Amino acid sequence: MPRILAPLFAAATYARWLHLLIGMVFAGVVLLVYPGTEEVSLLRIVTAGAAVDSVLLALAATVPAMRRAEGVQARLLLMPAREEDIGAEPSRGWRDRRRTAAWLIGRVALGMTAGLLSVHALTAAVLLLTAPARDDALVLYGWTLPVSGEALYPVLAPVVLFGAGWLIVWAGRLQLAMAVRLLGPSPVERLAEAERRAERLLERNRLARELHDSIGHALTVTVLQAGAAREVADPVFTAKALEVIEETGRRAMDDLERTLVLLRESPGGPAVEQPGIDRLPGLFETARAAGSAVEAWIDVPAGELPGVLSRESYRIVQEAVTNVLRHSPGEPLIVRITVRDGQLEISCVNVCAGGGSTRRGGGKGLRGIVERATLLGGAATAGRQDDEWVLAVRLPVRLGA
Template identity: 45%
Template sequence: MPAPPPPPAPSPSPAASSPSPSPLSFLRALPRPLVRAVTYTRWLHLVIGAVVPLAGGLVYPGLSDPGPLDWLIAAVLPVPLVAAAALLPSARRAEGLQARLMLFPGKHARVRGGAGGDGAGAGGGDAADAGDAAGGISASPSASWTDRGRTALWLVFRMEAGLGVWLLSVWLLQCALVLSGVSVEEPVMGSLTPSGGARALAPLPLLALLALAVAAGRLDTRVARLLLGPSVKERMAALEDRTERLLERNRIARELHDSLGHALTLAVVQAGAARAAGDPEFTDRALATIEETGRAALEDLERVLLLLRETGRRPAGASPGLDEAARLLDSARSSGARVDAEITGTLEDLPGPVSREAYRMLQEALTNALRHAGPVPVGVRVTAGDARLRLLVTNPLPEGRPPAVPGSGSGLRGIRERAALLGGRAESGVEDGTWRVDVTLPLR
């Protein structure tokens, strides 16, 4: 009797498969911020803020032999002046540009491709800085009193935090000098008397100074994002601009889909019909139709590419309107389809956007009929009047082919989107064995 097969090995859990950070990798990540140039530009950005209280302190109360009260007075006295400077709209722009340059990684920082953050505890903010040069900082002038208030808070924070960082940095440097045996005549914050054997502790203040530079830079960056970030109005404007760009891209995609899809469908149908007919005269007509349709598609493609390249040149020709529907109908008839068209009303008087979009909808509806049903009878009814435009395209379903799902396909979706943008509606589906595309657009 054969032995039973061994039980399958348990599959590793996701927690077990993902490697946990080892103490060695943590130790390797610690010195990363120390080799990044942005760490020191952030520290410098804060220290620059201490210039105002230091200059004011030299005037009053004087910094020849300052005590804690003197430093407090030097920190508090310039606050009204700094807050008043924030009332200038350009102050926000100046602070935003300076913060972008000094607080966020760029070419001056030794970061490649966004990798290599500041180490553990960065909060994910620094990793995103490498991919975003602006760092979420606005460089627009103050447009409201809220912007001015946030700018005033930022200037006060930068001044007070800069003074504190400057005092701690100088004090730590003096501590390192004293522990190394160098005498300091005027210590910034109290005297330090080293004991014997204290020279071995001299590197500790320097390490503390480096840690101070890293921690202060991260704090400065987060406060800058909070106080110098875009306002609600700026975010709404950016969101509207992004929406406009997405709508323009979708419109261009629909233009290419409708124009090139129609041209390629007619070319395929005409070529197949010419090969099946074997008639030289019919082949000549088919080639002429393919040439005309291809030339029109190339013009549409050139116009769309000019828009994409944003060269500033005007397109060679305007988009065709519904008054040129005869060209579409003739192209469909030349492919073998029997098109019964009925046009009521004056198409030349239609509004430009309605006329252009209706042309593309008719083009897509005829293309779908030729592509999915072949050379079948197609009914086209266009009615312009009563403050609305109605476009109805019908064709019988081919035998042996299941009906399409109503609303499926990118072409039908494009028709619905075009109609919705103009405040109209578009419906498609099967009714009594006939495929119908029914579009209604308002003219006002």
């Protein structure tokens, strides 16, 4: 029973009914202008009115903004499950204009039919309810109802209203289906939306990598520094460790602030500049303060690397340093960065502590390095070679990018 009655009292049913009545009002206004209703046969009213309506609606559909107006109205009154199922963009070509014309004609035809039937059903329900109070026989659309049954006629009124209600429900659903079919995004719009969705997904993945690299590095350094300060129990070392923790935390907060600004999509916000290859010396100092000796050779001419390549190179080396601090604490790290034959070559080598671990090959950080290199058109490999762990990355350098 709830399934039968619930649609009759749903807000969407009456919003869609209003949408149907708008189509009926349009057809009615046109009908009053031409061919009129006096001394005109019903056949001529229907044929002439339909022809005039179709011509006017087809002409209106040639205006690009008409498709947008109909889409906005359909979203508001037809209440689709997802708004994006009904487009709200102007017509971009004649295919969109033809679909808009079909929608307008179908909308008015369905609205006129459903509107007239629902109005007549309401009229019949009122007549049935008032039948016992009449002095003469009830004539309902040319049918004279027996006077003997007047006491039962009010009982039929709810049945008529129930039928009229479900007529409105089904007409509204049909109108919604037409809107999704004819006002829905075109293949070009769907492709553009798919591309935008893919771009947003790639951006989210990039931000996730940024947070993983930055916050993961900061937490690793913080834990190591705090543990070392507790073990050493030297005031001078403790002060130095606290200084490193403070500086590392500040950098992580800057990265977090920048990422949150991007997530909020507020370009005018106080975004923090992303670190580049020029910030690597500070990163190496943090690693040295954590107890890992770092030897670095950076042979890259100033200003030669494009901005995106500089930023991604920093993140790649940062992840390598984090892995050393996490899996081989205290072991030396050798970093070489150079540009040769149009390729940026990054090499990070460290001794595997305790014989090494193969689990790092499947970590999120190393997967992120491979993804970064692939997106930039390069390649990355990481694995154990004898007693060393070697990360090698090659990225094409496109000058002026």
